Every structure is written in C-alpha cells, then in structure tokens.
Amino acid sequence: xxxxxxxxxxxxxxxxxxxxxxxxxxxxxxxxxxxxxxxxxxxxxxxxxxxxxxxxxxxxxxxxxxxxxxxxxxxxxxxxxxxxxxxxxxxxxxxxxxxxxxxxxxxxxxxxxxxxxxxxxxxxxxxxxxxxxxxxxxxxxxxxxxxxxxxxxxxxxxxxxxxxxxxxxxxxxxxxxxxxxxxxxxxxxxxxxxxxxxxxxxxxxxxxxxxxxxxxxxx
Amino acid sequence: xxxxxxxxxxxxxxxxxxxxxxxxxxxxxxxxxxxxxxxxxxxxxxxxxxxxxxxxxxxxxxxxxxxxxxxxxxxxxxxxxxxxxxxxxxxxxxxxxxxxxxxxxxxxxxxxxxxxxxxxxxxxxxxxxxxxxxxxxxxxxxxxxxxxxxxxxxxxxxxxxxxxxxxxxxxxxxxxxxxxxxxxxxxxxxxxxxxxxxxxxxxxxxxxxxxxxxxxxxxxxxxxxxxxxxxxxxxxxxxxxxxxxxxxxxxxxxxxxxxxxxxxxxxxxxxxxxxxxxxxxxxxxxxxxxxxxxxxxxxxxxxxxxxxxxxxxxxxxxxxxxxxxxxxxxxxxxxxxxxxxxxxxxxxxxxxxxxxxxxxxxxxxxxxxxxxxxxxxxxxxxxxxxxxxxxxxxxxxxxxxxxxxxxxxxxxxxxxxxxxxxxxxxx
Numbered sequence: 001x002x003x004x005x006x007x008x009x010x011x012x013x014x015x016x017x018x019x020x021x022x023x024x025x026x027x028x029x030x031x032x033x034x035x036x037x038x039x040x041x042x043x044x045x046x047x048x049x050x051x052x053x054x055x056x057x058x059x060x061x062x063x064x065x066x067x068x069x070x071x072x073x074x075x076x077x078x079x080x081x082x083x084x085x086x087x088x089x090x091x092x093x094x095x096x097x098x099x100x101x102x103x104x105x106x107x108x109x110x111x112x113x114x115x116x117x118x119x120x121x122x123x124x125x126x127x128x129x130x131x132x133x134x135x136x137x138x139x140x141x142x143x144x145x146x147x148x149x150x151x152x153x154x155x156x157x158x159x160x161x162x163x164x165x166x167x168x169x170x171x172x173x174x175x176x177x178x179x180x181x182x183x184x185x186x187x188x189x190x191x192x193x194x195x196x197x198x199x200x201x202x203x204x205x206x207x208x209x210x211x212x213x214x215x216x217x218x219x
Numbered sequence: 220x221x222x223x224x225x226x227x228x229x230x231x232x233x234x235x236x237x238x239x240x241x242x243x244x245x246x247x248x249x250x251x252x253x254x255x256x257x258x259x260x261x262x263x264x265x266x267x268x269x270x271x272x273x274x275x276x277x278x279x280x281x282x283x284x285x286x287x288x289x290x291x292x293x294x295x296x297x298x299x300x301x302x303x304x305x306x307x308x309x310x311x312x313x314x315x316x317x318x319x320x321x322x323x324x325x326x327x328x329x330x331x332x333x334x335x336x337x338x339x340x341x342x343x344x345x346x347x348x349x350x351x352x353x354x355x356x357x358x359x360x361x362x363x364x365x366x367x368x369x370x371x372x373x374x375x376x377x378x379x380x381x382x383x384x385x386x387x388x389x390x391x392x393x394x395x396x397x398x399x400x401x402x403x404x405x406x407x408x409x410x411x412x413x414x415x416x417x418x419x420x421x422x423x424x425x426x427x428x429x430x431x432x433x434x435x436x437x438x439x440x441x442x443x444x445x446x447x448x449x450x451x452x453x454x455x456x457x458x459x460x461x462x463x464x465x466x467x468x469x470x471x472x473x474x475x476x477x478x479x480x481x482x483x484x485x486x487x488x489x490x491x492x493x494x495x496x497x498x499x500x501x502x503x504x505x506x507x508x509x510x511x512x513x514x515x516x517x518x519x520x521x522x523x524x525x526x527x528x529x530x531x532x533x534x535x536x537x538x539x540x541x542x543x544x545x546x547x548x549x550x551x552x553x554x555x556x557x558x559x560x561x562x563x564x565x566x567x568x569x570x571x572x573x574x575x576x577x578x579x580x581x582x583x584x585x586x587x588x589x590x591x592x593x594x595x596x597x598x599x600x601x602x603x604x605x606x607x608x609x610x611x612x613x614x615x616x617x618x619x620x621x622x623x624x625x626x627x628x629x630x631x632x633x634x635x636x637x638x639x640x641x642x643x644x645x646x
Binding site for chain 2: 055056069081082083084106107108109110111112113136138139150151152153154155156175176
C-alpha cells in the first residue's frame with residue numbers, strides 16, 4: 001500500500017473555558033470549513049460554564065427547573081440541534097466536539113457513536129475505571145451511573161457536538177435535569193475516587209481517539 | 220417527480236425518526252439543500268434534498284418513525300409548480316353536484332373534462348396530498364370549491380376537514396334532509412303512574428352471586444388498602460413508541476394493564492404469601508400464578524373475573540392478548556367455566572373509568588387484589604425541581620389476617636419499582 005497519500009489527519013484544539021453559545025458558533029464555523037475541505041478533521045476540547053442544553057429529541061419535562069430558576073442559579077439554557085435529550089455541562093467536565101468527515105471513515109452513524117464510546121471506555125481503562133455501554137442508552141456507564149454523555153449532529157456526513165466526560169464535575173448540578181430522560185445516577189472520575197488532571201485526561205482522550213478512528217495525529 | 224426516501228444511516232440501521240421538516244410543501248428547494256432532519260440513536264442528522272424543485276408532497280410527518288427507503292416526500296421538477304395558484308376558483312360548479320347516493324365515488328362537477336381519467340379536476344389545484352384527496356373523495360367534497368390556506372394557496376387537510384365539518388356546507392345544497400326531525404327531538408317521558416314510586420325487579424342470578432360474594436368477602440377477610448404512587452412515565456414512553464406497530468401487528472391496542480400485570484407477576488414470585496389463600500388454620504401457597512382480571516360488563520350489568528392462567532409465563536404481548544380475549548368473551552358471555560376459576564390474585568382496572576384510586580374488595584379465596592388508578596400527567600417534585608410525570612396510584616387491598624402492612628407495602632413497592640425501572644423495550 002502506498003503510504004501517506006490518503007492519510008487522514010486529526011488536529012486538536014483546546015478552547016479552554018468558553019461559554020456554550022460561543023463554542024457553538026465556533027463549532028458551526030468549523031463545520032462549514034470542514035464541508036469545504038478547508039481544514040482537516042478536528043477534535044475540539046472545551047469546558048463550559050454551567051449550561052443545560054436540550055437536544056432534538058428533548059422532552060421539556062426532563063428539565064426539572066424552569067428557565068428562570070436556572071437563570072437565577074447562573075445556569076444558561078439552550079435548545080440545540082444535537083441528538084439526544086437534555087444534558088448539563090459545567091466546570092470539571094471535559095467536552096469533546098469532533099468535527100469529522102465521515103465520508104473518509106464510515107458512513108454509519110451507529111458505528112460513529114459506538115466508536116466514540118470506545119474512545120471513552122479506553123480512556124477510562126487508563127485510569128483503572130471499568131466503563132461500559134448500556135444497551136439502548138448511548139453513553140458510557142460505570143456500574144449503573146453515567147460518566148459520559150454523547151449527542152451528535154451530522155450534516156452531509158460532517159459531525160458536530162460529541163461527548164461530555166465528567167472528570168471532577170460538581171454532580172449536584174445534574175439535579176436540575178433528568179439526564180437524557182433516564183432516571184439513573186451520574187458519576188465522575190472524582191466521585192469514583194480518581195484524582196485526574198484535565199490535561200492528562202485530554203491527552204489520553206486524544207491518543208485513544210486517534211487510535212480508534214485510525215489517524216496520524218498532527219499537533 | 221423525485222421520491223425522497225428515508226436514508227440508511229448505517230449498516231445496522233433499519234429505521235429512522237423524522238424529527239423536523241426544514242421546508243414546507245410548496246417551498247422551492249435546491250439540490251443538496253437540507254430538507255429534513257432525522258434521528259437515530261443519539262445522532263441527529265440533516266438530510267439534503269436529492270433534487271432541485273418544489274417540495275410537492277410530504278408523506279411522513281415529523282415525529283414518525285419509518286423504515287429505511289420509505290418515501291417521505293416528493294419533489295416536483297423545478298419549473299412546473301413554481302406558483303401553484305388556485306386557478307380553479309373561477310370555474311364555479313356548473314352543474315349542481317350529484318346527490319350523495321351517487322354510485323360514482325368522486326363527483327366531477329366540471330362535466331367538461333374529457334375522459335377525466337383517475338385524477339379528476341385536481342390538476343389545476345396545485346399539489347394535493349393523497350390524504351386531502353382521500354378525505355375529499357370519502358366525503359364527496361368538490362375540491363375546486365375549497366379555499367386553500369396552505370403555502371401558495373394549497374389545500375390542506377384542515378381546509379377539507381373544515382368543509383366536511385360544516386353542517387350544511389355551501390357547496391352541497393343537495394336535498395336538505397327531510398325536515399322530519401325538527402328542533403325538540405326529546406319528547407317528555409310519558410307521565411308516570413303516581414302510585415308506583417318504586418319499581419320492583421328481581422335480581423339477576425349474576426347480581427345475586429355478586430352480592431353474596433361481596434358480603435362474604437367482607438365478612439371473611441380483614442380488608443386493608445394501601446396506596447402507592449407510581450411514576451409511569453417510562454412505561455408511557457415505551458407504550459407510545461410501540462403502540463402503533465403493536466396495533467398493526469396484533470390487531471388490538473396496547474394498554475398499560477399488561478405492564479402492571481407483568482410487574483405484579485414478578486413481584487408475586489418474590490412475595491409468595493400474596494399469592495396464597497387461607498384454609499382454616501393453614502396457609503395454602505399456590506405455585507401457579509393465575510391472575511384474575513376484573514371485567515365490568517356493559518353498562519354496569521355485572522362483574523366477572525376471568526383468569527389468566529400461569530400469567531407469569533407470558534410476556535406483555537401475551538398478557539395483552541389474554542386480557543383482550545377474556546374481556547371480549549366475558550362481555551359476550553362466552554367464557555368457559557374453567558376460565559373463571561383458579562385465580563390466585565386479582566387485578567382491577569378502575570382507572571379505565573377515570574377513578575384515581577379505590578379500595579377494591581378481595582376476590583375470595585385470594586388474599587389480595589391490586590387496583591389500578593387512572594394514569595395522569597402530574598407535576599411532581601424531583602430533586603427539588605418540578606417535573607411533569609405520568610402518575611398512577613396503585614391500591615392494594617390485602618387480607619390483614621395473613622399479610623402485615625409492612626409486607627403489603629414491600630410488595631406494592633416492588634411492583635412500583637419494577638414499573639418505574641422498566642427497561643425492556645421488547646414486549
């Protein structure tokens with residue numbers, strides 16, 4: 001096989017702490033650039049201030065507090081175009097937005113979501129945490145508790161949105177929602193007794209992401 | 220015309236849920252412009268239009284789940300329908316429409332149309348959905364007389380239904396019904412004989428049996444009722460998702476009752492004393508779980524409790540089938556004697572009549588009966604927030620001679636727990 005010519009490249013960017021709406025606008029711009037092939041596949045890391053977002057399949061009854069109460073508690077609220085129900089993002093959570101062209105990988109949305117789960121499960125394994133899938137409930141679970149939520153949007157096989165992994169999230173904030181409409185508990189690495197640096201987790205996520213999706217990474 | 224189909228978004232994917240239309244019928248759409256959104260698993264996908272043109276028909280509405288390759292819309296060639304103005308308005312109905320009993324399905328008012336083929340007169344009305352055509356056909360509505368309120372003056376379902384609903388709609392001045400039944404249709408009842416303020420009627424055999432049984436039960440058991448509040452939101456979701464396909468496949472509808480019955484069977488296995496009876500100084504534990512389901516006969520003419528034998532061996536589908544079958548045959552008095560015997564526990568569904576909760580009477584010789592209240596969306600407090608959940612009260616009447624309150628609550632709590640955590644989407 002000839003080398004290099006068709007090599008898919010993944011660039012990673014870390015936005016640090018950024019408001020959800022701002023990151024969303026940036027994401028949308030990256031999607032457009034990716035559609036026009038102006039950039040390679042991207043893996044964007046970000047940490048959001050408190051925000052509750054509602055996916056396309058969202059049910060208002062799964063938001064347990066009114067927008068006013070959320071606002072009073074300093075929590076933003078947005079409707080969004082990703083799949084899935086309601087979720088919470090906030091400090092202590094690593095959010096990953098892969099902007100990939102699935103035409104270059106597999107045109108299969110299930111395969112994509114399962115691969116994202118693999119990335120998380122592999123990463124957790126590095127911290128000696130046994131993450132697993134739960135049939136019918138996308139995301140990654142430790143025992144009965146959800147540690148990583150997944151919700152994706154695809155347009156012309158370009159992906160956006162992605163995953164949210166609880167590292168040392170203040171889990172109390174999940175009380176405002178029924179995550180993904182499931183009345184099951186949430187957890188974090190911290191809650192499981194693992195003290196992990198965000199940078200360390202992001203590095204592991206990036207390398208597992210490259211492995212699972214078969215990239216040569218660039219910096 | 221180009222068909223737009225539900226795309227296959229991956230190897231293992233057999234269906235998709237259409238979440239949103241991004242264009243309305245009559246809208247111009249470019250090739251590759253996002254046309255609708257679908258959702259599979261946790262992925263939301265924009266689907267581009269396969270062709271340029273005008274969105275002529277939407278065949279699958281938002282919210283519906285359909286198999287891949289199902290045609291969800293049609294796109295007409297660009298030029299054709301850029302302005303689907305309702306031309307027909309001018310050509311007012313020439314001849315009066317034929318009277319309703321006309322054997323022809325579609326009244327073609329414009330007699331001119333030569334060899335008017337299968338599609339009558341509707342060509343000049345712009346794109347019409349098959350549904351609109353169907354409603355018009357079935358109700359003898361002349362579409363050329365209907366004012367469209369949809370995009371570009373298009374006639375929508377609501378427009379046709381409005382015409383159908385109008386009592387004596389303008390376009391159908393056909394022989395008004397013979398003025399036989401004028402305003403006050405209700406004649407006052409014939410004056411009663413003043414003497415008879417009481418009417419005497421012997422009880423039916425069934426009524427006597429019911430009366431005897433009820434009093435006997437109250438005299439036999441120490442009735443106590445405990446009520447648990449159950450969050451049925453999850454079950455409601457599973458049911459909503461499955462009920463269309465269920466009805467299509469089995470020919471009867473899917474209710475909440477078989478879920479409750481299945482949860483009850485499971486809990487009875489864990490609490491066998493609820494599935495027992497008393498014989499003098501002995502407790503009889505029944506190894507079979509035979510669930511009696513109380514069936515109200517028409518207009519309160521009686522009550523019968525047919526039995527689903529070995530109910531714990533049936534899944535939700537099987538239980539629903541048994542419930543439908545037994546209830547139908549109970550009402551048509553076609554139950555076999557064996558089918559009303561041998562019950563070891565009973566369920567009564569007074570919720571279907573709107574009751575929130577009641578205190579049912581034990582069906583002797585059982586030691587408990589579960590009453591299912593109506594399921595209502597209710598504001599509830601979860602983690603100090605207010606949520607809307609589908610709530611149902613389950614009332615367990617138990618025989619306090621044999622069953623202590625704590626045990627009764629453990630049992631009912633277990634039924635609740637099974638229902639609230641129902642995960643299995645396979646019915």
